[in-house]
Amino acid sequence: xxxxxxxxxxxxxxxxxxxxxxxxxxxxxxxxxxxxxxxxxxxxxxxxxxxxxxxxxxxxxxxxxxxxxxxxxxxxxxxxxxxxxxxxxxxxxxxxxxxxxxxxxxxxxxxxxxxxxxxxxxxxxxxxxxxxxxxxxxxxxxxxxxxxxxxxxxxxxxxxxxxxxxxxxxxxxxxxxxxxxxxxxxxxxxxxxxxxxxxxxxxxxxxxxxxxxxx
Amino acid sequence: xxxxxxxxxxxxxxxxxxxxxxxxxxxxxxxxxxxxxxxxxxxxxxxxxxxxxxxxxxxxxxxxxxxxxxxxxxxxxxxxxxxxxxxxxxxxxxxxxxxxxxxxxxxxxxxxxxxxxxxxxxxxxxxxxxxxxxxxxxxxxxxxxxxxxxxxxxxxxxxxxxxxxxxxxxxxxxxxxxxxxxxxxxxxxxxxxxxxxxxxxxxxxxxxxxxxxxxxxxxxxxxxxxxxxxxxxxxxxxxxxxxxxxxxxxxxxxxx
Numbered sequence: 001x002x003x004x005x006x007x008x009x010x011x012x013x014x015x016x017x018x019x020x021x022x023x024x025x026x027x028x029x030x031x032x033x034x035x036x037x038x039x040x041x042x043x044x045x046x047x048x049x050x051x052x053x054x055x056x057x058x059x060x061x062x063x064x065x066x067x068x069x070x071x072x073x074x075x076x077x078x079x080x081x082x083x084x085x086x087x088x089x090x091x092x093x094x095x096x097x098x099x100x101x102x103x104x105x106x107x108x109x110x111x112x113x114x115x116x117x118x119x120x121x122x123x124x125x126x127x128x129x130x131x132x133x134x135x136x137x138x139x140x141x142x143x144x145x146x147x148x149x150x151x152x153x154x155x156x157x158x159x160x161x162x163x164x165x166x167x168x169x170x171x172x173x174x175x176x177x178x179x180x181x182x183x184x185x186x187x188x189x190x191x192x193x194x195x196x197x198x199x200x201x202x203x204x205x206x207x208x209x210x211x212x213x214x215x
Numbered sequence: 216x217x218x219x220x221x222x223x224x225x226x227x228x229x230x231x232x233x234x235x236x237x238x239x240x241x242x243x244x245x246x247x248x249x250x251x252x253x254x255x256x257x258x259x260x261x262x263x264x265x266x267x268x269x270x271x272x273x274x275x276x277x278x279x280x281x282x283x284x285x286x287x288x289x290x291x292x293x294x295x296x297x298x299x300x301x302x303x304x305x306x307x308x309x310x311x312x313x314x315x316x317x318x319x320x321x322x323x324x325x326x327x328x329x330x331x332x333x334x335x336x337x338x339x340x341x342x343x344x345x346x347x348x349x350x351x352x353x354x355x356x357x358x359x360x361x362x363x364x365x366x367x368x369x370x371x372x373x374x375x376x377x378x379x380x381x382x383x384x385x386x387x388x389x390x391x392x393x394x395x396x397x398x399x400x401x402x403x404x405x406x407x408x409x410x411x412x413x414x415x416x417x418x419x420x421x422x423x424x425x426x427x428x429x430x431x432x433x434x435x436x437x438x439x440x441x442x443x444x445x446x447x448x449x450x451x452x453x454x455x456x457x458x459x460x461x462x463x464x465x466x467x468x469x470x471x
Contacts, residue, residue: 017311021285051336123413123436125338125382129218129260129466154218154466156291158338178217200291200313202255
């Protein structure tokens with residue numbers, strides 16, 4: 001079997017080493033790059049990121065990667081966005097000040113609710129393992145990066161903001177935090193976003209990365 | 216309710232995994248990553264690496280150990296000991312760590328907490344507090360891996376650390392550390408009831424029910440374990456089962 005070739009977008013945001021190691025563990029050969037030519041000719045692209053939304057967008061704009069990511073998506077080849085990368089796929093975020101995103105998936109990025117539906121205080125950021133649940137539009141996970149995952153297997157989350165897709169059909173999986181449902185996995189055509197960190201979610205995460213590399 | 220995290224704490228001196236009592240009398244256990252990999256496969260939710268002499272020598276030596284660990288271990292790793300600046304933290308995070316724990320440098324310069332939180336996000340900044348009970352029933356903050364007294368009150372310092380931007384508190388009871396007599400649940404409760412951020416219980420786990428007490432009595436959000444794991448007195452599966460039986464939520468993990 002040929003090893004999957006994956007390019008990780010380097011825009012100076014976040015821990016690329018762990019993502020790289022995770023993909024390598026799944027047998028992929030990994031390139032890290034911010035070069036538009038390299039990215040556009042990639043077989044698969046991972047769009048990682050940790051930190052604040054405005055910083056992420058600034059970094060993309062400074063490197064002119066904003067349009068490169070959109071062009072890559074146009075090729076129909078698979079893109080996996082992780083954590084902040086996933087949030088940046090959406091139209092806009094209210095983090096610090098209202099900031100436009102890549103608008104590849106319709107919806108907004110808003111703070112994780114700090115109160116449960118019963119009014120109990122919840123700790124923010126949402127840090128820790130949470131069970132992946134199916135959604136109304138995705139009762140099973142065939143043809144998604146979760147196709148090797150069973151409902152209620154756990155993944156590792158670290159975030160203060162969350163994506164709210166405009167269309168339910170883009171919502172593949174959610175997790176419950178204090179009784180509120182948060183988007184865990186979103187998908188639109190060849191674009192997948194994970195709010196959690198597959199590279200930090202143990203064997204479950206490796207199965208997800210492996211599925212991404214082999215689909 | 217949120218899942219409680221089960222964490223293996225690895226205290227490191229030079230290239231070795233070590234263990235002491237009251238953070239002193241250090242004894243070599245073995246190679247850190249051999250143990251780390253074992254705990255990862257057992258289903259640890261996270262790992263904490265603590266360089267026990269780093270702040271004494273002003274340098275953290277964990278970079279290479281973490282880089283190696285990141286090849287085989289795919290759960291969050293927190294690294295502490297001797298991190299004094301944003302530059303130190305950057306280097307450790309580049310090696311594959313997900314969070315940095317700071318104690319001595321934060322006490323000397325509380326603004327460092329904010330600088331780290333602004334640069335990397337609060338979720339990345341763990342305020343490590345080494346607490347020692349004083350005669351008046353309060354707890355005082357120690358630094359330099361339990362060697363120095365700061366004079367700070369633990370609860371006040373925790374509140375301050377939280378407001379400066381720390382994302383978590385690693386709360387080690389120096390009194391209980393290495394004694395296997397259970398966590399200092401009063402200490403845990405005193406801090407966890409006063410801060411909004413997660414508190415990790417550390418120091419004293421000797422039997423499975425100690426973890427249950429730290430969560431139920433101490434209201435800890437996570438439990439760090441060392442001796443009990445290193446000496447093979449318990450595995451993560453056993454701790455996980457014990458918590459489940461007691462109605463505490465933990466990560467679903469199937470041993471593969």
